[in-house]
Amino acid sequence: MTTAPLIDQACPFCGLACDDLVLQGGPDLAVRAGGGACPRATRLYAQVGATLQDADARAWIAGAPVPVETAVQEAARLLGRAQAPLFGGLSTDVHGMRSLVALADRCGAVLDHMNADGKLRNLRTVQDAGWITTTLSEVRNRADVVVCFGSDVRTRFPRFFERCVWVDEPMFAPQAEEREVIFIGAPPGVELPRSPAGRMPQVIDIPAGRLPEAAAMLRGLIGGSLPAGTATDLPLEALRAVAARLHAARYGVVVWVAADMDWPHAELCVQSLTAAIGVLNQTTRAAGLPLGGSDGDFSADAVMLWQTGYPYRSSLATGTARYEPVMNATAALLARDEIDFMLWTGSFDPERRPPDPGRAALVALTCVGTPLLPDAAVQIQIATPGVDAAGYFFRADKVVALPLRPMIDRQLPSVAQLASRWLTGLGVAAC
Amino acid sequence: MLTRLKGGKIYDPTRGLAGTVGDIYMRDGWIVAAPAAGTRIDQDIDVTGRVVMAGAIDMHTHIGGGKVNIARNMLPEDHRGDPVYHTELCRAGCGHVAPSTLTTGYRYAAMGYTACFEPAMLPTNARQAHLEMGDTPIVDKGAYAMLGSDDFLLRMMRDGADQQRINDYVAWTICSTQALGLKVVNPGGISEFKFNGRKLDLDQENSHYHVTPRQIVHTLARSLHELKVPHPLHVHASNLGVPGNFQTTLDTMVGAEGYPIHLTHIQFHSYGTEGDRKFSSQAALIAEAINRQKNVSADVGQIMFGQTVTASGDSMSQHRNAAYGSPRKSVVMDIECDAGCGVVPFKYKDKNFVNALQWAIGLEIFLLVDDPWRIFLTTDHPNGAPFTSYPHLIRLLMDKSFRRDALAQIHPDAATMSTLGSIDREYTLNDIAIMTRSAPAKILGLTDCGHLAPGARADVVVYREDANPEVMFTAPEYVFKNGTVVARDGEIVAVMWGDVHAVKPQFDRAIEKPLADYFERHLTQRLGNFRISDDEVRGLTNGGELRVHACQRDGSPT
């Protein structure tokens, strides 16, 4: 559309949704050198924002290129005869999700997001006890101690420290070099971020598989009583010091990334952390920062909640919304062979692909850069919000919804356009 | 198309009609004057003997935005009990304490409400609030932006910025968030909580900025007055729910120094410390103060017994209240150097002394405030109870024997401590029409809603009169929105999309320079992405309009 540098565009490639990038529009969309982006954004803008030639295929049926319209109609046919549809992936923006939920309501689909496993670890905590949390700008301006638990954070949220910790003029917190960053149980072998002056963070190693114990221990230490039978081979004194440091902090922040807590009943680990934060708040201030939002997971979640009253992993099959987070997991539905159709949406990351659909007919809506999927009955390339579609994106703290603006035009359909076509095909108007 | 509602008993307090038999004409979505004799009437509906009112307006109901979604997230167990099935016309969803947006719109409309106003839109979360309101069908919407614990304002006040600059910032916030009004919540207190303060009295300085809640209320009330924003400052006063807080509430009224202010959910701010349990009603004092000070209005925030959820911007109070939650869980957030929020489920029990007295206090205030133009019917949905309890509340106000029977059911000590049993007043249909139609339209500056004169939107409700007002107000016979029948006898028969109401006070654009600088240096989004344009908000209404109301206020402070 334009070749002038584009400013203030929110980046949709992780939950941080940085909007300080400088992009270069058309024909390719690229981050301008020095324009603020991280390597992940640079790579994904190049891949997902790549130019398409007129001759390039944009849709396929059983692996053979077809005109987009033919694919749209074939997908409508498959959806029309589906008895038990699943809308999976759900990596899209607010507009895309609004139209998918409307469509799901009409055809009785289950909705599940590709990041739901991680989300559920947090959700179980919220539904069981709740928590005290904070947002990116509060961390930026207030946090004097930042404890990162079980994650290096930067792999999934590349600019977190740059934007929220090592900042020049925090309004209330100490200057960057005085801020304390402590990693508890970061994955081994990952380089941890240093401060601008090169200072290493404090690191407390936790053996693989022992993070839940470490979290319980930290919670006990903060509450002043260790659980009986506490393991003696974990770094008790180092954790004791962290507990003391958080008690003394004016505004301690505990960061975790539920996506990194990939073990059974990880919600218990989250609960240990949030319980510890609850205790800290009896005397000082502290807050959790459960980072997420990547692949549009918080955008999809927000829409599900307001349109149906429930989080995703809900089913609309009975004509109303039913929330069954275990039964409605994509992997579980596939393993039980309970679905015959899967509409899968992946807007932001070509590496995220649909699972093997088994006997279900797979209609895959994929971003540019995604290879041909051998299992897909129909595959349609879609516009990506923030690249060539307009939309809204809920950021990692679930509070700020940023506008995503189209910057190039590749004549690709948006998820919202496709879903409303199919909705009309079912004989009803969109919500 | 010309429609006539023939022969109804019209209650239109804006025009002084209280049961006057007459006809209402609607054409193309608007109320029109009686046409010349012989004009063809396309649709003639005989409503003889029926009560006809304008569509009801809920001026304080938490229908959209982050904290409502948090409540939905937290309470699947509550929603399971109230599934909502899709129909040919309507979307699936769920109801009870934090209904889905679709269900919210359908249920309000079916009850005869045609406009709902979200009272606590965090500026940084405004886009979400508009997205959710946009997906709320049938009813008109609007929101009050929240200021008063945001660091930009507190910095300005600390640095002694002149009132004109503050007015620019206030107006810029209202315009940038597409708001209809301005609310302050626990003035300075949400900020104080971030600095580990647990209480901030009216004359106590915020420990970082050294400004007091009294100064904040006064500054913002004056600002709206000078900007001529119709709706007075919407004040959620300090010390929510704290026994003895009636004094803070009385002092807050005085602190406005004659500038108009609206005190919200005043029931939660009318508590004394008398009696064995150190919790008592000061409703009489509060009502008397409202009666005396004509610059003050209030909505009640009546509680009803049963499960609900409290969702508030007042993170300080909600952190304190979390200990009383039922089920015992809570979410508290500090938000973007802008505000905060706290969500705590509550189960109000009639056999619990405090809850029972809260219930009585709300009703005492309703009945002791003389002027129905300055007291508004709310449960502070969902904080006191879900909005679906309004018909029951109306019956409590209109039927004193029903009220006395209810009083006999509550905790006996609470009943004894309340004067409710000795109050004979019964609200009339006209009083109800004032407090749910004419008065909200007037106080919000909506000239084309809340009445039935030619020029108003054709939002009209036809009720079958009933000895039991709860029956009458639960499922009106007809509800018209923009001239179309959207509900009949409690069933949705047509779905459409209401408008968004906003005001655009004028300000000096130069304020954007320090603001853009502040956003870049301290916040994590850019000013250009924070602002919501007219076109953007129109794009979120599913086809409804953006209705901008004039900024005009008469007279000087009283």
Ligand code: SF4
């Ligand atoms: S950190 Fe995330 S949002 Fe920011 S530029 Fe990198 S990928 Fe984009």
Ligand SMILES: [Zn+2]
């Ligand atoms: Zn409220």
